[in-house]
Amino acid sequence: ARGGCAASTDFTQQVGILHFYLSKVCHAGDPACVTDFTGVSAQYRFRIRVECPTDACPASTVSRVKLVGSSVANDRPAWNTQNGCRTAVHGMVGGLQVLPPQYYVPIDGTSPGTVNPENCLNGALGCQLQGGTRQDRKTFGDTFGFRFIMGKTVHEARGFHSSKDVDICYCNTNCEVASSWFKTGSLRLGPTRLVSSATERSNLPAQWTIEFVNQPGIIGLSRPYSDDGVLGLQENGLLKLVTDPDQTVDDDGCALSGYNSQFTSGLSNEVAASMNYLGKRQTKTPPDLQKIVFNSNSFVNTITVSTAGNLAVCYCAVTVDNMCIVASNWKLVTHMTIKGPKLNQGWSFSTNVVFRFSYEGYGLSSGDKVRIISADGKCTDNNFNPNTAAYAYTAINVKCPVPCTQVGLVDSSEPGDLSTIVLADDRYLCDTNNTNCETNDITQVEVISESVTELVFQFPHQMRTGDQITLGANLFCSVEPTDPTCTAEMLSSLKGVFAYSDAASNSGTAPDSYISALRFIETSNPLRGRIQVGWPAPAPKFTVIYAGARPEIGYIGRGGRWTHHSRGITREEVMATEERANLRVCWQYGGQGAKYVEEIGKLTIRNPSAMVGATLSMSTTAREARAPMVITFTTAGGVTGMRYEQAQDSLRLKIVFTRTDLVDIVYTGLEGKDIPYETPLEDDTWEASQVICGKLFSELWSADMERGFPMPKGCYYKGFTGGNRREIFMLFEPKSGLRTNTMYQLVFNGIVRENNDPPTPDEVVKGGQFMELFPMDDVTSRPYEAIERGIVSFTSIPQ
Known part of the structure; x- marks a missing residue:
């Protein structure tokens, strides 16, 4: 022993007392702190208990506490002038104030109050939250305790991307003096993030997180080893899935909503939840001990959602005999969209x-x-x-x-x-x-209120209010020094796409992300639309960074990406x-x-109604001659004919040449040039024009002497290479198309291409049928319904 101090008698004088303090995290609903934790998830209210050495704490209410972001400086002793607890601000974690006072209304109907009571209003040394008069312990949090508020959106508040360390700074007495503050412990603030699969090696869809309607899967939460003692991530929790069309279900909504066997099979009622769907670490082969999966540690306990749409993932981590006794312990994890069609x-x-x-x-x-x-x-x-x-x-x-x-x-x-x-x-x-699709990127994103963000598109977006949308690549948080508020979690919330916590380590076949699709809102400007997500001031700023730009050729690159999910x-x-x-x-x-x-x-x-008497007449009987031909047909009367009058939008006349190798249309004009099969700029409805009508038809006639032949809005046409087929469309103005029980004639340049030498017989003969007529119904509401079908017959024999 140094200096000969080898026996107890060598220590002749006491020079001081060393006190050890212990901090505990207690559930707010457990006033006796029967069970303590090493941390807490953001959903749960908690109190802080500081266990005092004998007679070390005063029998008065002068003790104070503050919860601050973890720092090495906080570990320094109280007498060290560099001790971080002296200057640390209560509730500041990662540069954010995460313990703001919140008005709280208990779901059980008892008196409301404040979560996160006011503390340290007069600066880092002006704290007023007291822990009681007991000398053996001090309990902080008042009636309703603390709860971390990590952000405005669900993903920011509960699914933040990494756990946080929070230090507990304590003061016994004289708390307005900097040297009175010291650290008594720390806690782990853990997120509740979904995992993609039951284990890292799961390669069967039934072991992946539910994604599609009627496809079995699982729900699980990430719990890394460092979060093992976190309140809200313990085993034996209960799961509940709740329909949530408007994505408004919160903690109370989770509690008030029941199980629904018509919505989820497997996880169909309280009994099934408490027996087969308890949150457990996965110890089966292959094991994965860093996940809490709600399957009672059995891969056969899968969940099937029977109706597509938005749902809320709810859980209760504080249970008694596998039952959630206290309603306020039901918590929302996240919203997600189950993919699938609407029914009926x-x-x-x-x-x-x-x-x-x-x-x-x-x-x-x-x-x-x-x-x-x-x-x-x-x-x-x-x-x-x-x-x-x-x-x-x-x-x-x-x-x-x-x-x-x-x-x-x-x-x-x-x-x-x-x-x-x-x-x-x-x-x-x-x-x-x-x-042959075009592109239409997002050029600007701006938060305009606490619940709405506006998007600007290059071209009219073609979406409707109530549609679902997610955003994709090339959208980023602004990097301007004046915009420090934007976070990765905010960007995910803006996009409506959320990475699973194990995306980087799953089997490679399991999905890497899930969506909680955003509701789209039309505006009067077709280039602008809004999505139902926003932030209070100071709101985050987002920017579009164009990808693949080629300024030397004037190409600005691709802007913000997006996907519409409703049709x-x-x-x-x-x-x-x-x-x-x-x-x-x-x-x-x-x-x-x-x-x-x-x-x-x-x-x-x-079957459309049969049109009787549609004919094709030739102005010459010579084969291989380019000469006018006349189609003659009469529209139906009676009930069938009423459809011509009832259509609200444009009608179309569709003319089909079924054997262009035998009979074909050519362009108008003296030369009668062949029409190519590929006409990419003149082959769709929006490309229809009267100029095209003039290229195809030389005369239009109607037996309606009062109105004549209705003025076409435009024509378009398409051919099918190798199929000997050509389709001609004549588009009319709304309420100004073909009329009931009326004869029409259309004159076009045509050609009989067939000219066989004997003894090979000709197919193009009198009565031959190589064309069809389809007067089509309303182009908007019934675009593929024909009012009539007429098979066109030759009236003469080409020579």
Whole structure:
């Protein structure tokens, strides 16, 4: 021993007393602090208890506490002038005030009060929150305790991206003196972040977080080893999923909402929740001990959501005998959008008309598909791969009009899967085949209120109020020195896309993010729209940073990316040749493990009324001569004819040349030049013009002597290379189209291309049928329904 101090008798004089203080985190509903924790999640109210050494704390209310951001300086002793507790500000963590006083109304109806009571109003040494008169301990937090307020949006407040360390600074007496303050402990502030899968190695969709309607999955929270003792992240918690169309469910909403077996299967009631869906670490093979998954540690306990839309993820971490006894312990974790279609949608189309259709839903994407099956089939048949889409059941052809292939069985080369797209920054003004799309980027983002942010687009956005949208790449927090408020969590909230906590370490097949799609709001300016997310002043500022700019060629690059999730649309490729009623339309989500999980609605195919007497007359009987031809037809009267008068928007006349290798239209003019099959600037509705009508028709006549032939709004046309097919469309002004029970004639330059040498017989003869007429219904409400179908017959024999 140094200096010979080897025996107790060598220590002859006491020079001081060393006191050890202990800090505890206690649930606000546990006044006796029976269970203490090393930290807390942002949802839960808590108190701080400082355990005092014998006789070290005063028997008065002069002791004070403050919770401050962790710092090495706080670890210095009280007498050190560099001790951080002397100057640290109560509630300041990471540069944010996270303990502001909040008015609190208990859900049980008892008297309201304040969470985060006022403290340190007169500066770092002017604190007034006292811990009572007991000498063995001091308890701080008043009636309702503290709760960390980490931000305005749910993601900022509860799903912040990393845990925080908070130091507990304490003062016994003389708290207005800097040297009286010292650190008695620290606590861990942990987020409640969803995980993508039950374990890092999970590669089965049933072990991934729920994402799609009728697709089993899990819900789990990240709990790294460092957050093991955090209040709100303990095991044996309960889970509840609540429908939340407007994304307004909060903690009280979680408590007041019950389980719904019609909404979730598996997690269907309190008993199932308390037995099969307790929050547990995953110890099964493969284990993952840094996650709390609500499956009672069994992979077979999956959750299936039966209705697409927005939901609230709720949980109760403080339970008694696996029951959530106190309603205020139910807490919101996050909102999320379960992807899938709306139900009971309906469509009606005409036979022999190539059509496309759109459908509505939630979280839809351009990877989704639909399949049309028989009326007596089910979308979940054949292990979610329905096998009654074949032509024999549905009379459906796809890839029409050319080559127009009959749908086969599920193991054939054409099982009837119809690809769909959604409106997005790079899927804007696509053609009817969902190709040749343009781009429409976001150019500006501005927060305009606590609940609304405005977006500026390059071109009219084409969305409606109530639609769902998420934002994507090229949007960032402003880096201006005058804008210190923007955080990564705010940016995620702006986009409505949230990364799972284990995105960087999952199996690679599990999803990396989930969405809580934002509600879109139209404005009077079609270039501007608003989303239902915002912040109070000083609001964060966001900026668009263009990607891939090429200033040397005048290309500014791609701006803010976005995706609209409320409507999907197929290609214009489907055609039925026979009537069918109530065919079922099934929906398949895109991505890993895709399968048909939901019926969208019913589709009916009807024959249009037969037009009698449509003819084609030639001004010359010579084959291979380019000369005027005349189509003559008469519209229907009676009930059928009423549809001409009832249409509110434009009507169209569709003329189909079914064998252009035999009979074809050519341009007007003396030369009668051939019309190319590819006309990319003149082949869609919005490209229709009267100039095009003049290129195609030389004369239009009507037996209606009073009104004459209705003035076309415009014409457009398209051809199909290799299919010997051409389609001509004449578009009329609203309420000014073809009329009931009226004869019309259209004159165009045509050619009979066939000229066979004997003994090969000619196909183009009197009565030959190589054209069809379809007077189409309202271009907006019934774009693929024909009022009539006329098969055009030759009136003479070409020589």
